[in-house]
Amino acid sequence: MTRLHIENLQAKYGEKLILNNINLSVEEGEMIALLGPSGCGKTTLLNALCGFVPISQGDIFSGDRVITHLPAEKRNITMVFQSYALWPHMTVAENIGYGLKVRKVKRAEIQSRVNELLRIVKLDNLQDEKVTALSGGQRQRVALARALAIRPDVLVLDEPLSNLDAKVRLNVRHEIKALQKQLGFTSLIVTHDQEEALVMADKIAVLHKGEIVQVGTPEEIYNKPNSPFVADFMGAENRIEWPTEKDGFSDSSHKITLHQSSNNEPSNQPKQVYFRSENVILSTRQTNSKIQKEEGLILTGHIEQSAFFGSNYRISVRCGMHIIQVDHTSDLPMNTPVSLQVPNHALYIYDNIVENKVHQKSTVV
Numbered sequence: 369m370t371r372l373h374i375e376n377l378q379a380k381y382g383e384k385l386i387l388n389n390i391n392l393s394v395e396e397g398e399m400i401a402l403l404g405p406s407g408c409g410k411t412t413l414l415n416a417l418c419g420f421v422p423i424s425q426g427d428i429f430s431g432d433r434v435i436t437h438l439p440a441e442k443r444n445i446t447m448v449f450q451s452y453a454l455w456p457h458m459t460v461a462e463n464i465g466y467g468l469k470v471r472k473v474k475r476a477e478i479q480s481r482v483n484e485l486l487r488i489v490k491l492d493n494l495q496d497e498k499v500t501a502l503s504g505g506q507r508q509r510v511a512l513a514r515a516l517a518i519r520p521d522v523l524v525l526d527e528p529l530s531n532l533d534a535k536v537r538l539n540v541r542h543e544i545k546a547l548q549k550q551l552g553f554t555s556l557i558v559t560h561d562q563e564e565a566l567v568m569a570d571k572i573a574v575l576h577k578g579e580i581v582q583v584g585t586p587e588e589i590y591n592k593p594n595s596p597f598v599a600d601f602m603g604a605e606n607r608i609e610w611p612t613e614k615d616g617f618s619d620s621s622h623k624i625t626l627h628q629s630s631n632n633e634p635s636n637q638p639k640q641v642y643f644r645s646e647n648v649i650l651s652t653r654q655t656n657s658k659i660q661k662e663e664g665l666i667l668t669g670h671i672e673q674s675a676f677f678g679s680n681y682r683i684s685v686r687c688g689m690h691i692i693q694v695d696h697t698s699d700l701p702m703n704t705p706v707s708l709q710v711p712n713h714a715l716y717i718y719d720n721i722v723e724n725k726v727h728q729k730s731t732v733v
């Protein structure tokens with residue numbers, strides 16, 4: 369397998385700019401997940417790498433080869449499609465060996481490579497079955513084995529799990545990850561599922577409107593989102609503006625205070641503050657026991673809605689103009705007055721500047 373390097377790549381459909389200024393390196397044996405909302409350009413980027421979409425600017429390097437304008441068949445990059453794209457009239461073994469047959473590899477060699485892959489993807493007892501007789505998870509493993517059969521330099525996977533039901537999906541994603549580590553293939557995987565990206569990838573590249581807005585390890589992307597967009601996309605669904613006129617201290621029914629460290633310069637600049645529901649500590653105002661120290665973000669309000677979702681209750685708390693989502697272990701009656709606290713380390717704070725620019729996080733710890 370090979371290192372893939374993308375430099376200043378731009379791609380268009382007609383006059384419409386779809387990808388701009390894409391810079392990304394996938395190291396040998398590394399898996400990078402492309403993560404982003406629908407329409408941000410993930411599939412277009414994979415297609416551009418494979419040679420299915422022309423590149424209007426920039427370069428792609430596979431190892432020390434420049435492959436930017438090579439036809440698809442000369443790139444040695446293989447795609448695993450969302451729909452698997454298997455031949456329904458062929459058996460499992462024939463599907464896996466298909467790419468080798470097209471490349472006119474000798475029959476004995478095809479047989480031995482197919483047998484090896486059948487073992488690797490644990491389908492050796494199904495080699496003579498028609499693929500139409502297989503489950504979704506098994507078909508996906510055939511598709512993966514077929515892609516690996518030709519020993520590609522880079523493997524790209526376009527939403528490979530999206531046609532699988534939830535339980536099978538969990539299994540297959542662990543299988544792909546284990547296989548990737550075992551065989552050490554360089555790969556890019558497209559997903560719009562953040563959990564899938566966190567679990568499977570060595571690094572995540574977040575795309576927004578055709579540009580990469582952050583690249584980092586799963587931990588970095590999750591814990592240090594560099595913009596409101598990434599924070600929101602990675603599940604920090606609560607957002608307040610600080611300070612806001614409507615949330616001043618004059619209204620006694622709710623209060624919002626933000627205690628920043630004294631090391632930080634006091635600033636009157638408006639900020640956007642993001643945080644996850646799981647990081648909010650809720651206490652009823654009578655007890656208020658959980659709020660030990662006045663630090664981080666503290667809000668008061670009352671319960672507006674509560675829904676059981678398995679491990680916890682998702683509680684909506686109205687704090688003035690804001691509705692804050694909180695994960696809590698028990699149900700609480702409507703209108704109960706509550707206090708909320710979010711510790712400094714769980715707050716993502718950004719200058720309130722023009723949207724869609726990459727914002728700088730300011731630390732409050």
Ligand SMILES: Nc1ncnc2c1ncn2[C@@H]1O[C@H](COP(=O)(O)OP(=O)(O)OP(=O)(O)O)[C@@H](O)[C@H]1O
Nearest residue numbers: 381384386404405406407408409410411412413560
């Ligand atoms: N063949 C095409 N011709 C013109 N525009 C296209 C074509 N294919 C995609 N687009 C546009 O390019 C943009 C990016 O599409 P793309 O499929 O790459 O997004 P995506 O991030 O993979 O989305 P999804 O998660 O929904 O699959 C979209 O605005 C889409 O409408």
